[in-house]
Amino acid sequence: MHHFTSIHDAYNIPQLVNEALLMKRAPYSDCFIGKNKTIGLLFFNSSLRTRLSTQKAAQNLGMNVMVMNVGADSWQLEMNEGVIMNGDKAEHVSEAAAVIGQYCDIVGLRSFPSLVNREEDYSELVLNQFIKYTGRPILSLESATRHPLQSLTDLITIQEYKKTARPKVVLTWAPHVKALPQCVPNSFAEWMNHADVDFTIAHPKGYELAPEFSGNANICYDPKEAFEGADFIYAKNWSSYEDYGKILNSDPAWMVTMDKMKLTNDAKFMHCLPVRRNVVVEDAVLDSDHSVVIQQAGNRVWAAQTVLKEMLLSLAKKESPYLF
Numbered sequence: 001m002h003h004f005t006s007i008h009d010a011y012n013i014p015q016l017v018n019e020a021l022l023m024k025r026a027p028y029s030d031c032f033i034g035k036n037k038t039i040g041l042l043f044f045n046s047s048l049r050t051r052l053s054t055q056k057a058a059q060n061l062g063m064n065v066m067v068m069n070v071g072a073d074s075w076q077l078e079m080n081e082g083v084i085m086n087g088d089k090a091e092h093v094s095e096a097a098a099v100i101g102q103y104c105d106i107v108g109l110r111s112f113p114s115l116v117n118r119e120e121d122y123s124e125l126v127l128n129q130f131i132k133y134t135g136r137p138i139l140s141l142e143s144a145t146r147h148p149l150q151s152l153t154d155l156i157t158i159q160e161y162k163k164t165a166r167p168k169v170v171l172t173w174a175p176h177v178k179a180l181p182q183c184v185p186n187s188f189a190e191w192m193n194h195a196d197v198d199f200t201i202a203h204p205k206g207y208e209l210a211p212e213f214s215g216n217a218n219i220c221y222d223p224k225e226a227f228e229g230a231d232f233i234y235a236k237n238w239s240s241y242e243d244y245g246k247i248l249n250s251d252p253a254w255m256v257t258m259d260k261m262k263l264t265n266d267a268k269f270m271h272c273l274p275v276r277r278n279v280v281v282e283d284a285v286l287d288s289d290h291s292v293v294i295q296q297a298g299n300r301v302w303a304a305q306t307v308l309k310e311m312l313l314s315l316a317k318k319e320s321p322y323l324f
């Protein structure tokens, strides 16, 4: 695995999940694999889980870690080509990313979408500029359209908690006070469509995801109907893809409640976090045995560690092909 920016970079997904579960039981079994290698973790946006779990994963593999809040700690970066840079952006990505590439063997990058310009967001401008100019393998820490480390974590968590061979997994839209990206639901849908699960996406009309992500999932516009017999409820708010970046609905009937959880097959409740209590999901669900959100966040380490190990092996193969 050279870059890891989407499910398309993972060639054997069941093997990746198994590897992560093995890693969880023996976290330090590969503690020399990253010796003398440096990962730079660049954040254009806030993070708690991704930042700490990726740092821990890299350290478990023996790597050196550098973390930078780009924009806040460094210069504002111009991402577009051919611009006359007489505004507020002091440095072009072509120099900044190339310089970072001089210091790091692998670069992790978090950059949310603008939610203003759909074409630009869905072209993954920032991610692709870093791929172009660092000359290093890029690990997505959530980009404009996807959050693949989160989705791998989610699949690992479903594998751990499933009680039937082919569980019913429901991705349900939930209300929010802010317009949020489509990355988490896009990516979750993409990974679930490749997994052996019965997959439903529930949302109000107008919240359809881009067809390339929703794929062949069952689409349901009624939350109660969607919850019937579910084994996993995965809640997330997202803003509209069609009416790009807009909030079209704030109906509290879409909040995840204990009443609705009673319709499920004693489902596990999942959310990528951070979550707004009593807006997205009520306290009673988060504080009940249904919720596995903390265990899910714990699994972020094993997802990151598995992916980083693959990336390090691929780097080593490139650097010393005669050893393989």
Ligand SMILES: NCCC[C@H](NC(=O)CCC(=O)O)C(=O)O
Residues within 6 Å of the ligand: 142, 178, 180, 181, 182, 183, 184, 237, 272, 273, 274, 276
């Ligand atoms: N990395 C996990 C999710 C990040 C982001 N959530 C947020 O921005 C929540 C912000 C708030 O609740 O104010 C999202 O939905 O894509």
Ligand SMILES: NC(=O)OP(=O)(O)O
Residues within 6 Å of the ligand: 046, 047, 048, 049, 050, 051, 142, 150, 272, 273, 274
């Ligand atoms: N779930 C997730 O990516 O959390 P952070 O935004 O805190 O990293």
